[in-house]
Amino acid sequence: MTESTPAGLYRGMRLIRAFEETALSLVRSGEIVGGIHPYIGQEAVAVGVCAALRPDDQLTSTHRGHGHVLAKGADPRRMLAELAGRESGLNRGRGGSMHAADLSLGVLGANGIVGAGAPIAAGAAWAALRQGLDRVVVTFFGDGALNQGVLLEAMNLAALWRLPVLFVCENNGYATTLSVQAGVAGSALARAAAFGIPAEAVDGMDVEAVRLATERAVERARSGAGPSFLECRTYRFEGHHTMERRVRLNYRSAEEIDSWRRRDPLERCDPGAGQRAVIDREVGELMAEAVEFALNGAHPDPAGALDHLYADGLLPRAGVPT
Amino acid sequence: MTKLSYAKGLNRALADELARDPAVCVFGEDVGAGLAGLTPGLQARFGADRVVDTPLSEQAFTSLALGAALAGMRPVVEFQIPSLLFLVFEQIANQAHKISLMTGGQITAPVTYVVPGSGSRDGWAGQHSDHPYSLFAHVGVKTLLPATPADAYGLLVSAIRDPDPVVLFAPAGALAVREDVTTELVPVPIGSARIHRPGEDVTVVAAGALVYDALAVAEELAGQISVEVFDPRTVYPFDWAALSASVARTGRLVVADDSNRMCGFGAEVITGVVERGAPLRTAPRRVTRPDGAVLPFALGLDRALQPSRDQLRDAVRAVMF
Ligand SMILES: Cc1ncc(C[n+]2csc(CCOP(=O)(O)OP(=O)(O)O)c2C)c(N)n1
Ligand SMILES: [Mg+2]
Numbered sequence: 001m002t003e004s005t006p007a008g009l010y011r012g013m014r015l016i017r018a019f020e021e022t023a024l025s026l027v028r029s030g031e032i033v034g035g036i037h038p039y040i041g042q043e044a045v046a047v048g049v050c051a052a053l054r055p056d057d058q059l060t061s062t063h064r065g066h067g068h069v070l071a072k073g074a075d076p077r078r079m080l081a082e083l084a085g086r087e088s089g090l091n092r093g094r095g096g097s098m099h100a101a102d103l104s105l106g107v108l109g110a111n112g113i114v115g116a117g118a119p120i121a122a123g124a125a126w127a128a129l130r131q132g133l134d135r136v137v138v139t140f141f142g143d144g145a146l147n148q149g150v151l152l153e154a155m156n157l158a159a160l161w162r163l164p165v166l167f168v169c170e171n172n173g174y175a176t177t178l179s180v181q182a183g184v185a186g187s188a189l190a191r192a193a194a195f196g197i198p199a200e201a202v203d204g205m206d207v208e209a210v211r212l213a214t215e216r217a218v219e220r221a222r223s224g225a226g227p228s229f230l231e232c233r234t235y236r237f238e239g240h241h242t243m244e245r246r247v248r249l250n251y252r253s254a255e256e257i258d259s260w261r262r263r264d265p266l267e268r269c270d271p272g273a274g275q276r277a278v279i280d281r282e283v284g285e286l287m288a289e290a291v292e293f294a295l296n297g298a299h300p301d302p303a304g305a306l307d308h309l310y311a312d313g314l315l316p317r318a319g320v321p322t
Numbered sequence: 323m324t325k326l327s328y329a330k331g332l333n334r335a336l337a338d339e340l341a342r343d344p345a346v347c348v349f350g351e352d353v354g355a356g357l358a359g360l361t362p363g364l365q366a367r368f369g370a371d372r373v374v375d376t377p378l379s380e381q382a383f384t385s386l387a388l389g390a391a392l393a394g395m396r397p398v399v400e401f402q403i404p405s406l407l408f409l410v411f412e413q414i415a416n417q418a419h420k421i422s423l424m425t426g427g428q429i430t431a432p433v434t435y436v437v438p439g440s441g442s443r444d445g446w447a448g449q450h451s452d453h454p455y456s457l458f459a460h461v462g463v464k465t466l467l468p469a470t471p472a473d474a475y476g477l478l479v480s481a482i483r484d485p486d487p488v489v490l491f492a493p494a495g496a497l498a499v500r501e502d503v504t505t506e507l508v509p510v511p512i513g514s515a516r517i518h519r520p521g522e523d524v525t526v527v528a529a530g531a532l533v534y535d536a537l538a539v540a541e542e543l544a545g546q547i548s549v550e551v552f553d554p555r556t557v558y559p560f561d562w563a564a565l566s567a568s569v570a571r572t573g574r575l576v577v578a579d580d581s582n583r584m585c586g587f588g589a590e591v592i593t594g595v596v597e598r599g600a601p602l603r604t605a606p607r608r609v610t611r612p613d614g615a616v617l618p619f620a621l622g623l624d625r626a627l628q629p630s631r632d633q634l635r636d637a638v639r640a641v642m643f
Contacts, residue, residue, distance in 0.1 A: 032445075033444055033445035033621050034443070034444055034445020034446050034447070035445070082619075085445075085619055085620030085621060086620070094448075094618040094620065095447060095448070096446075096447040096619030096620075097447075097619075098446075099448065112403075112405070112446075112448070112449030113406075113409070113449055114378050115378070144377070145378065147377035147378045147379040148379065149379070149381055175377070176351065176355075177354070177375075178352065178375055178377065178378075182375065183377040247357070249355050299620060300622065300623055302622045302623060302625070302626035303626075304623070305622075305623040305624075305627050306612060306615070306627070309616060316584075316612045316613035316614050316615070317584070317613045318583075319583060319609060319610045319612045319615075319627065320608075320609055320636070320637065321607065
């Protein structure tokens, strides 16, 4: 769980940044297969939101999900082991970058399908209401998801049934190569308003602003007033996916990237006098340990490739007669 | 002689059809950037109003393509990942596929759906590694699965010219293939199989990229067992005449199919041959993904669930006795 003190917020963001930088280098060295969607640049969103949550609150994550899962408290060692496909990973090496999740922390899955997490979050929130729990469920999604019917359908249900859901749109300006200007008619906030969902735009590079806005929304949800919508304006500093390092695409200008890098959420966060260096060193040591842990983990046994497919132990037929 | 890559084969087919027929147009995500390999250069050449970048609204743009087709266009719709076809199954199976019959033949729906990279792509995990060609064959949508660059060219051209909805799966495992092309690229008729290597003892029906595994196994066993490598190229409609003729010669059958075993394409091929009373000398075999396979992330697990060369070799040996 992310602590809401200045040092806690900074540490949460530094951990994600360091984790992603480590993951990038393991992609380069071939230890992580299939690549990742780096979260670098957007740390203030995951950390600001999760700092306003209780441990029993839940969330659904996305293809760009490492930050959300870490901010909710996942062990970076087991998270990295998951990305490296080891049995010691959060998902026993079955999920990988796009699905790394820790259910014990209320992470109801990271998703490879854009927009797919929103109705799942609404369902968990509906169940919480029925069960008399006052938990809140957050669904993270990108600007690209604003154009998925299923997200808009989930917003309608959440508003109609006053579900304790917080819709967090991480507007980083692009869905892969498509800019928001070219992809979204009207606006994110207007879409929420159309369902009567209170909506607010937040500087997604300012962790404290995100935390405060989330606090207000969470308060509303817990008091029974229903869903809220936050549009966090942010930016990804890296390519959409690590494969973008191999193919040259020019949908964003160098000046644009630079101007956002100058608003780096880690630089703009003051952890308190003398804290920065201490935290940086501590996180650096943690990540070194995580690499050790991840790369020394055992690879899963291929004989167990279909383990966990069915909860009741049903054994499917193999691909050849046995 | 030139080297043609698989992606270039698809790209060239699309370019040729865009140039030939003003009704042809393209919808998809990041098609301007050519991210998925199908469309590089096409937006610059044909314009952003014919090669159209769409928002992430698959259900809408898939049926928008149908609407455009009903109004006289010939849309090609690109999907970046195979599981997006699950998202738009309604729009394809329930709308485009049914409209001709339901309107009593008043109208047809010439839409082509292309997945440039279907099947496992090392490390893309459960939601990005499906290869759902059996599903589309099952509902009766014309389903193409070219294995080679020239067939990718020829089948995409035929798909675009076809009056009905057609789904084309470009197997991820074939995308890196390059081929020497000595003759002019031509359309390949839908529903026509191809024998890559003639043989006398066993017919191996290999779907998509598994053609290359079948060829490798055939080469390896040459001298001991003479393997005929049969590439259906089209999953549906299937070239039963060609397969019957092949099996009539060899009397033995193995199917290599990158679908799930239960209700998969391999099951249909074997049934079709048996039903026709082919004189099989031994029980046929198939090598498939397991029942209901979800591909796990870790590479060793992912590989363990895909039909392998070893499994195919064992199956070929097994049907000899
Ligand atoms: C429904 C769906 N369509 C397309 C894709 C392929 N895809 C993966 S991420 C992505 C862009 C998503 O953009 P956005 O929602 O803004 O999130 P970001 O990547 O910017 O974090 C696309 C097109 C997908 N995974 N799911
Ligand atoms: Mg985005």
